[in-house]
Amino acid sequence: MGWADSIGRRDVPTRRHHCAIACSRSSLGVMNSRLIAGPIAVVLSFLVGCGSAHPSTAKSAKSADPAPTSDSEDIEGLFAREKSVPAPRTAASPDGSWHASFPSESEVELVQGEGHTQAAFSLGTEAKTRCFFYQEPVDAGQAIQAILNNMAETVQFKDLVAYRVTVAQRTPVVFVEGLYVVESTDGKKMGGLKLAVSPRHQVPVFCFLDEPGYKETFVSAVANVLSTLEVKEPQKELPYAEIWEASIDGKPLGFQWLYKLEPGQGKQTSISLSAMFVPTAPGALAISDELEMFDSDAGGIVAGTFFKSEGGRVIYDLEMSRSARSKFKVRGKTLDKDFETEFTAPRLSDDIAFYRFLLKGKDTKLEASEYTPSFDPTKVNQVTYLLDKAARSVKVQVNDISLVGSLDESGLPAELSTKAGSGEFKQKIIYRAGTP
Secondary structure (H helix, E strand, O other), rough: OOOHHHHHHOOOEHHHHHHHHHHHHHOOOOOHHHHHHHHHHHHHHHHHHHHHOHHHHHHHHHHHOOOOOOOOOOHHHHHOOOOOOOOOEEEEOOOOOOEEEEEEOOEEEEEEEOOOOOEEOOOOOOOOOOEEOOOOOOOOHHHHHHHHHOOOOOOOOEEEEEEEEEEOOOEEEEEEEEEEEEOOOOEEEEEEEEEEEEOOOOOEEEEEEEEOOHHHHHHHHHHHHHHEEEOOOOOOOOEEEEEEEEEOEEEEEEEEEEEEEEOOOOOEEEEEEEEEEEEEEEOOOEEEEEEEEEEOOOOOOEEEEEEEEEEEEEEEEEEEEEEOOOOOEEEEEEOEEEEEEEOOOOEEHHHHHHHHHHHOOOOOOEEEEEEOOOOOOOOOEEEEEEOOOOEEEEEEOOOOOOOEEEEEOHHHHHHEEEEEEOEEEEEEEEEEEOOO
């Protein structure tokens, strides 16, 4: 389809000024990120941000009247198709910066573009699977949003869902499926689009297959590519990282990726990146990207960066600085308006610092102050944790919101859940490595 021709250059947004912020604070030059808070903040952001656009109220298009078609094909069978992936073929970027294995029945076709390389390969389906390998970081949510917006100019989406969240090479991967109707000379036709994005620090990847069915085949193919992707100059492994999958009643909504950097001289940076894909109506998703980044020294948090966009609109873009002991100033913009606030927080903590305290302490009740602008940018939130390490359970209270969860063998949170309307919002760890 014509929309695919422009994916590489103008349709997938890259991070702008937040790249420079992250790079300047990082010991790893490529760690540029428009990066969300820890698991508690993701829960708060979901509960506050959805409002009436709640996934439990969105009807699936699959239960609606089937779209008209000009032939008698078995629509249900068409969308249920799967196949085994072909044997792998190795291909490398023209500039030699990366190489990977592609499950393909024919030679992989590589095209160098501005800031990206496109790889087209055949799974034995009518349409080819295409992956774009970028030279600069991309936002997972806005990458998907841009493609859906482009397609919506010529098709009508009947159903849009995130259907899988996985991990490849210590990086999250999210898969989205869109069922659509398009006008043709033979009448209305149904189509099926699969999208995947992995916001890697080096060579982020975006893939798609525009053909009904093959959902799991596409997952296997993308996983094969990402698991074999090697870059010319790999960066050193992160000292600590974790990835959470968010879901509502067992249906994936997105991911949250928390990790830390150690620039040296007793300094530390914690970065948290998330993307959410919340169904709001048949054929509609509320897509958001969020960032939380904290700089700390021996005296605690000294600075922070907070960013959120939804549907391509910037919700807030804030910078925090420590003005005096336990005193903080926040400046920036919320919904395009200038914003400024001050607060005092003797126990202001990020997730990494809280994890260390949790692992060392023996208390059954812990209290912390956390700044989460997606919940309320004007003040900090007081968070209470009730721990039962013997039972590996935890209860969390944030204002009037209660969460329950479990701890892993080390004593860190492994799962958190809370009621969301008539459903249950849950986050669970799908990857954790290193020491907080």
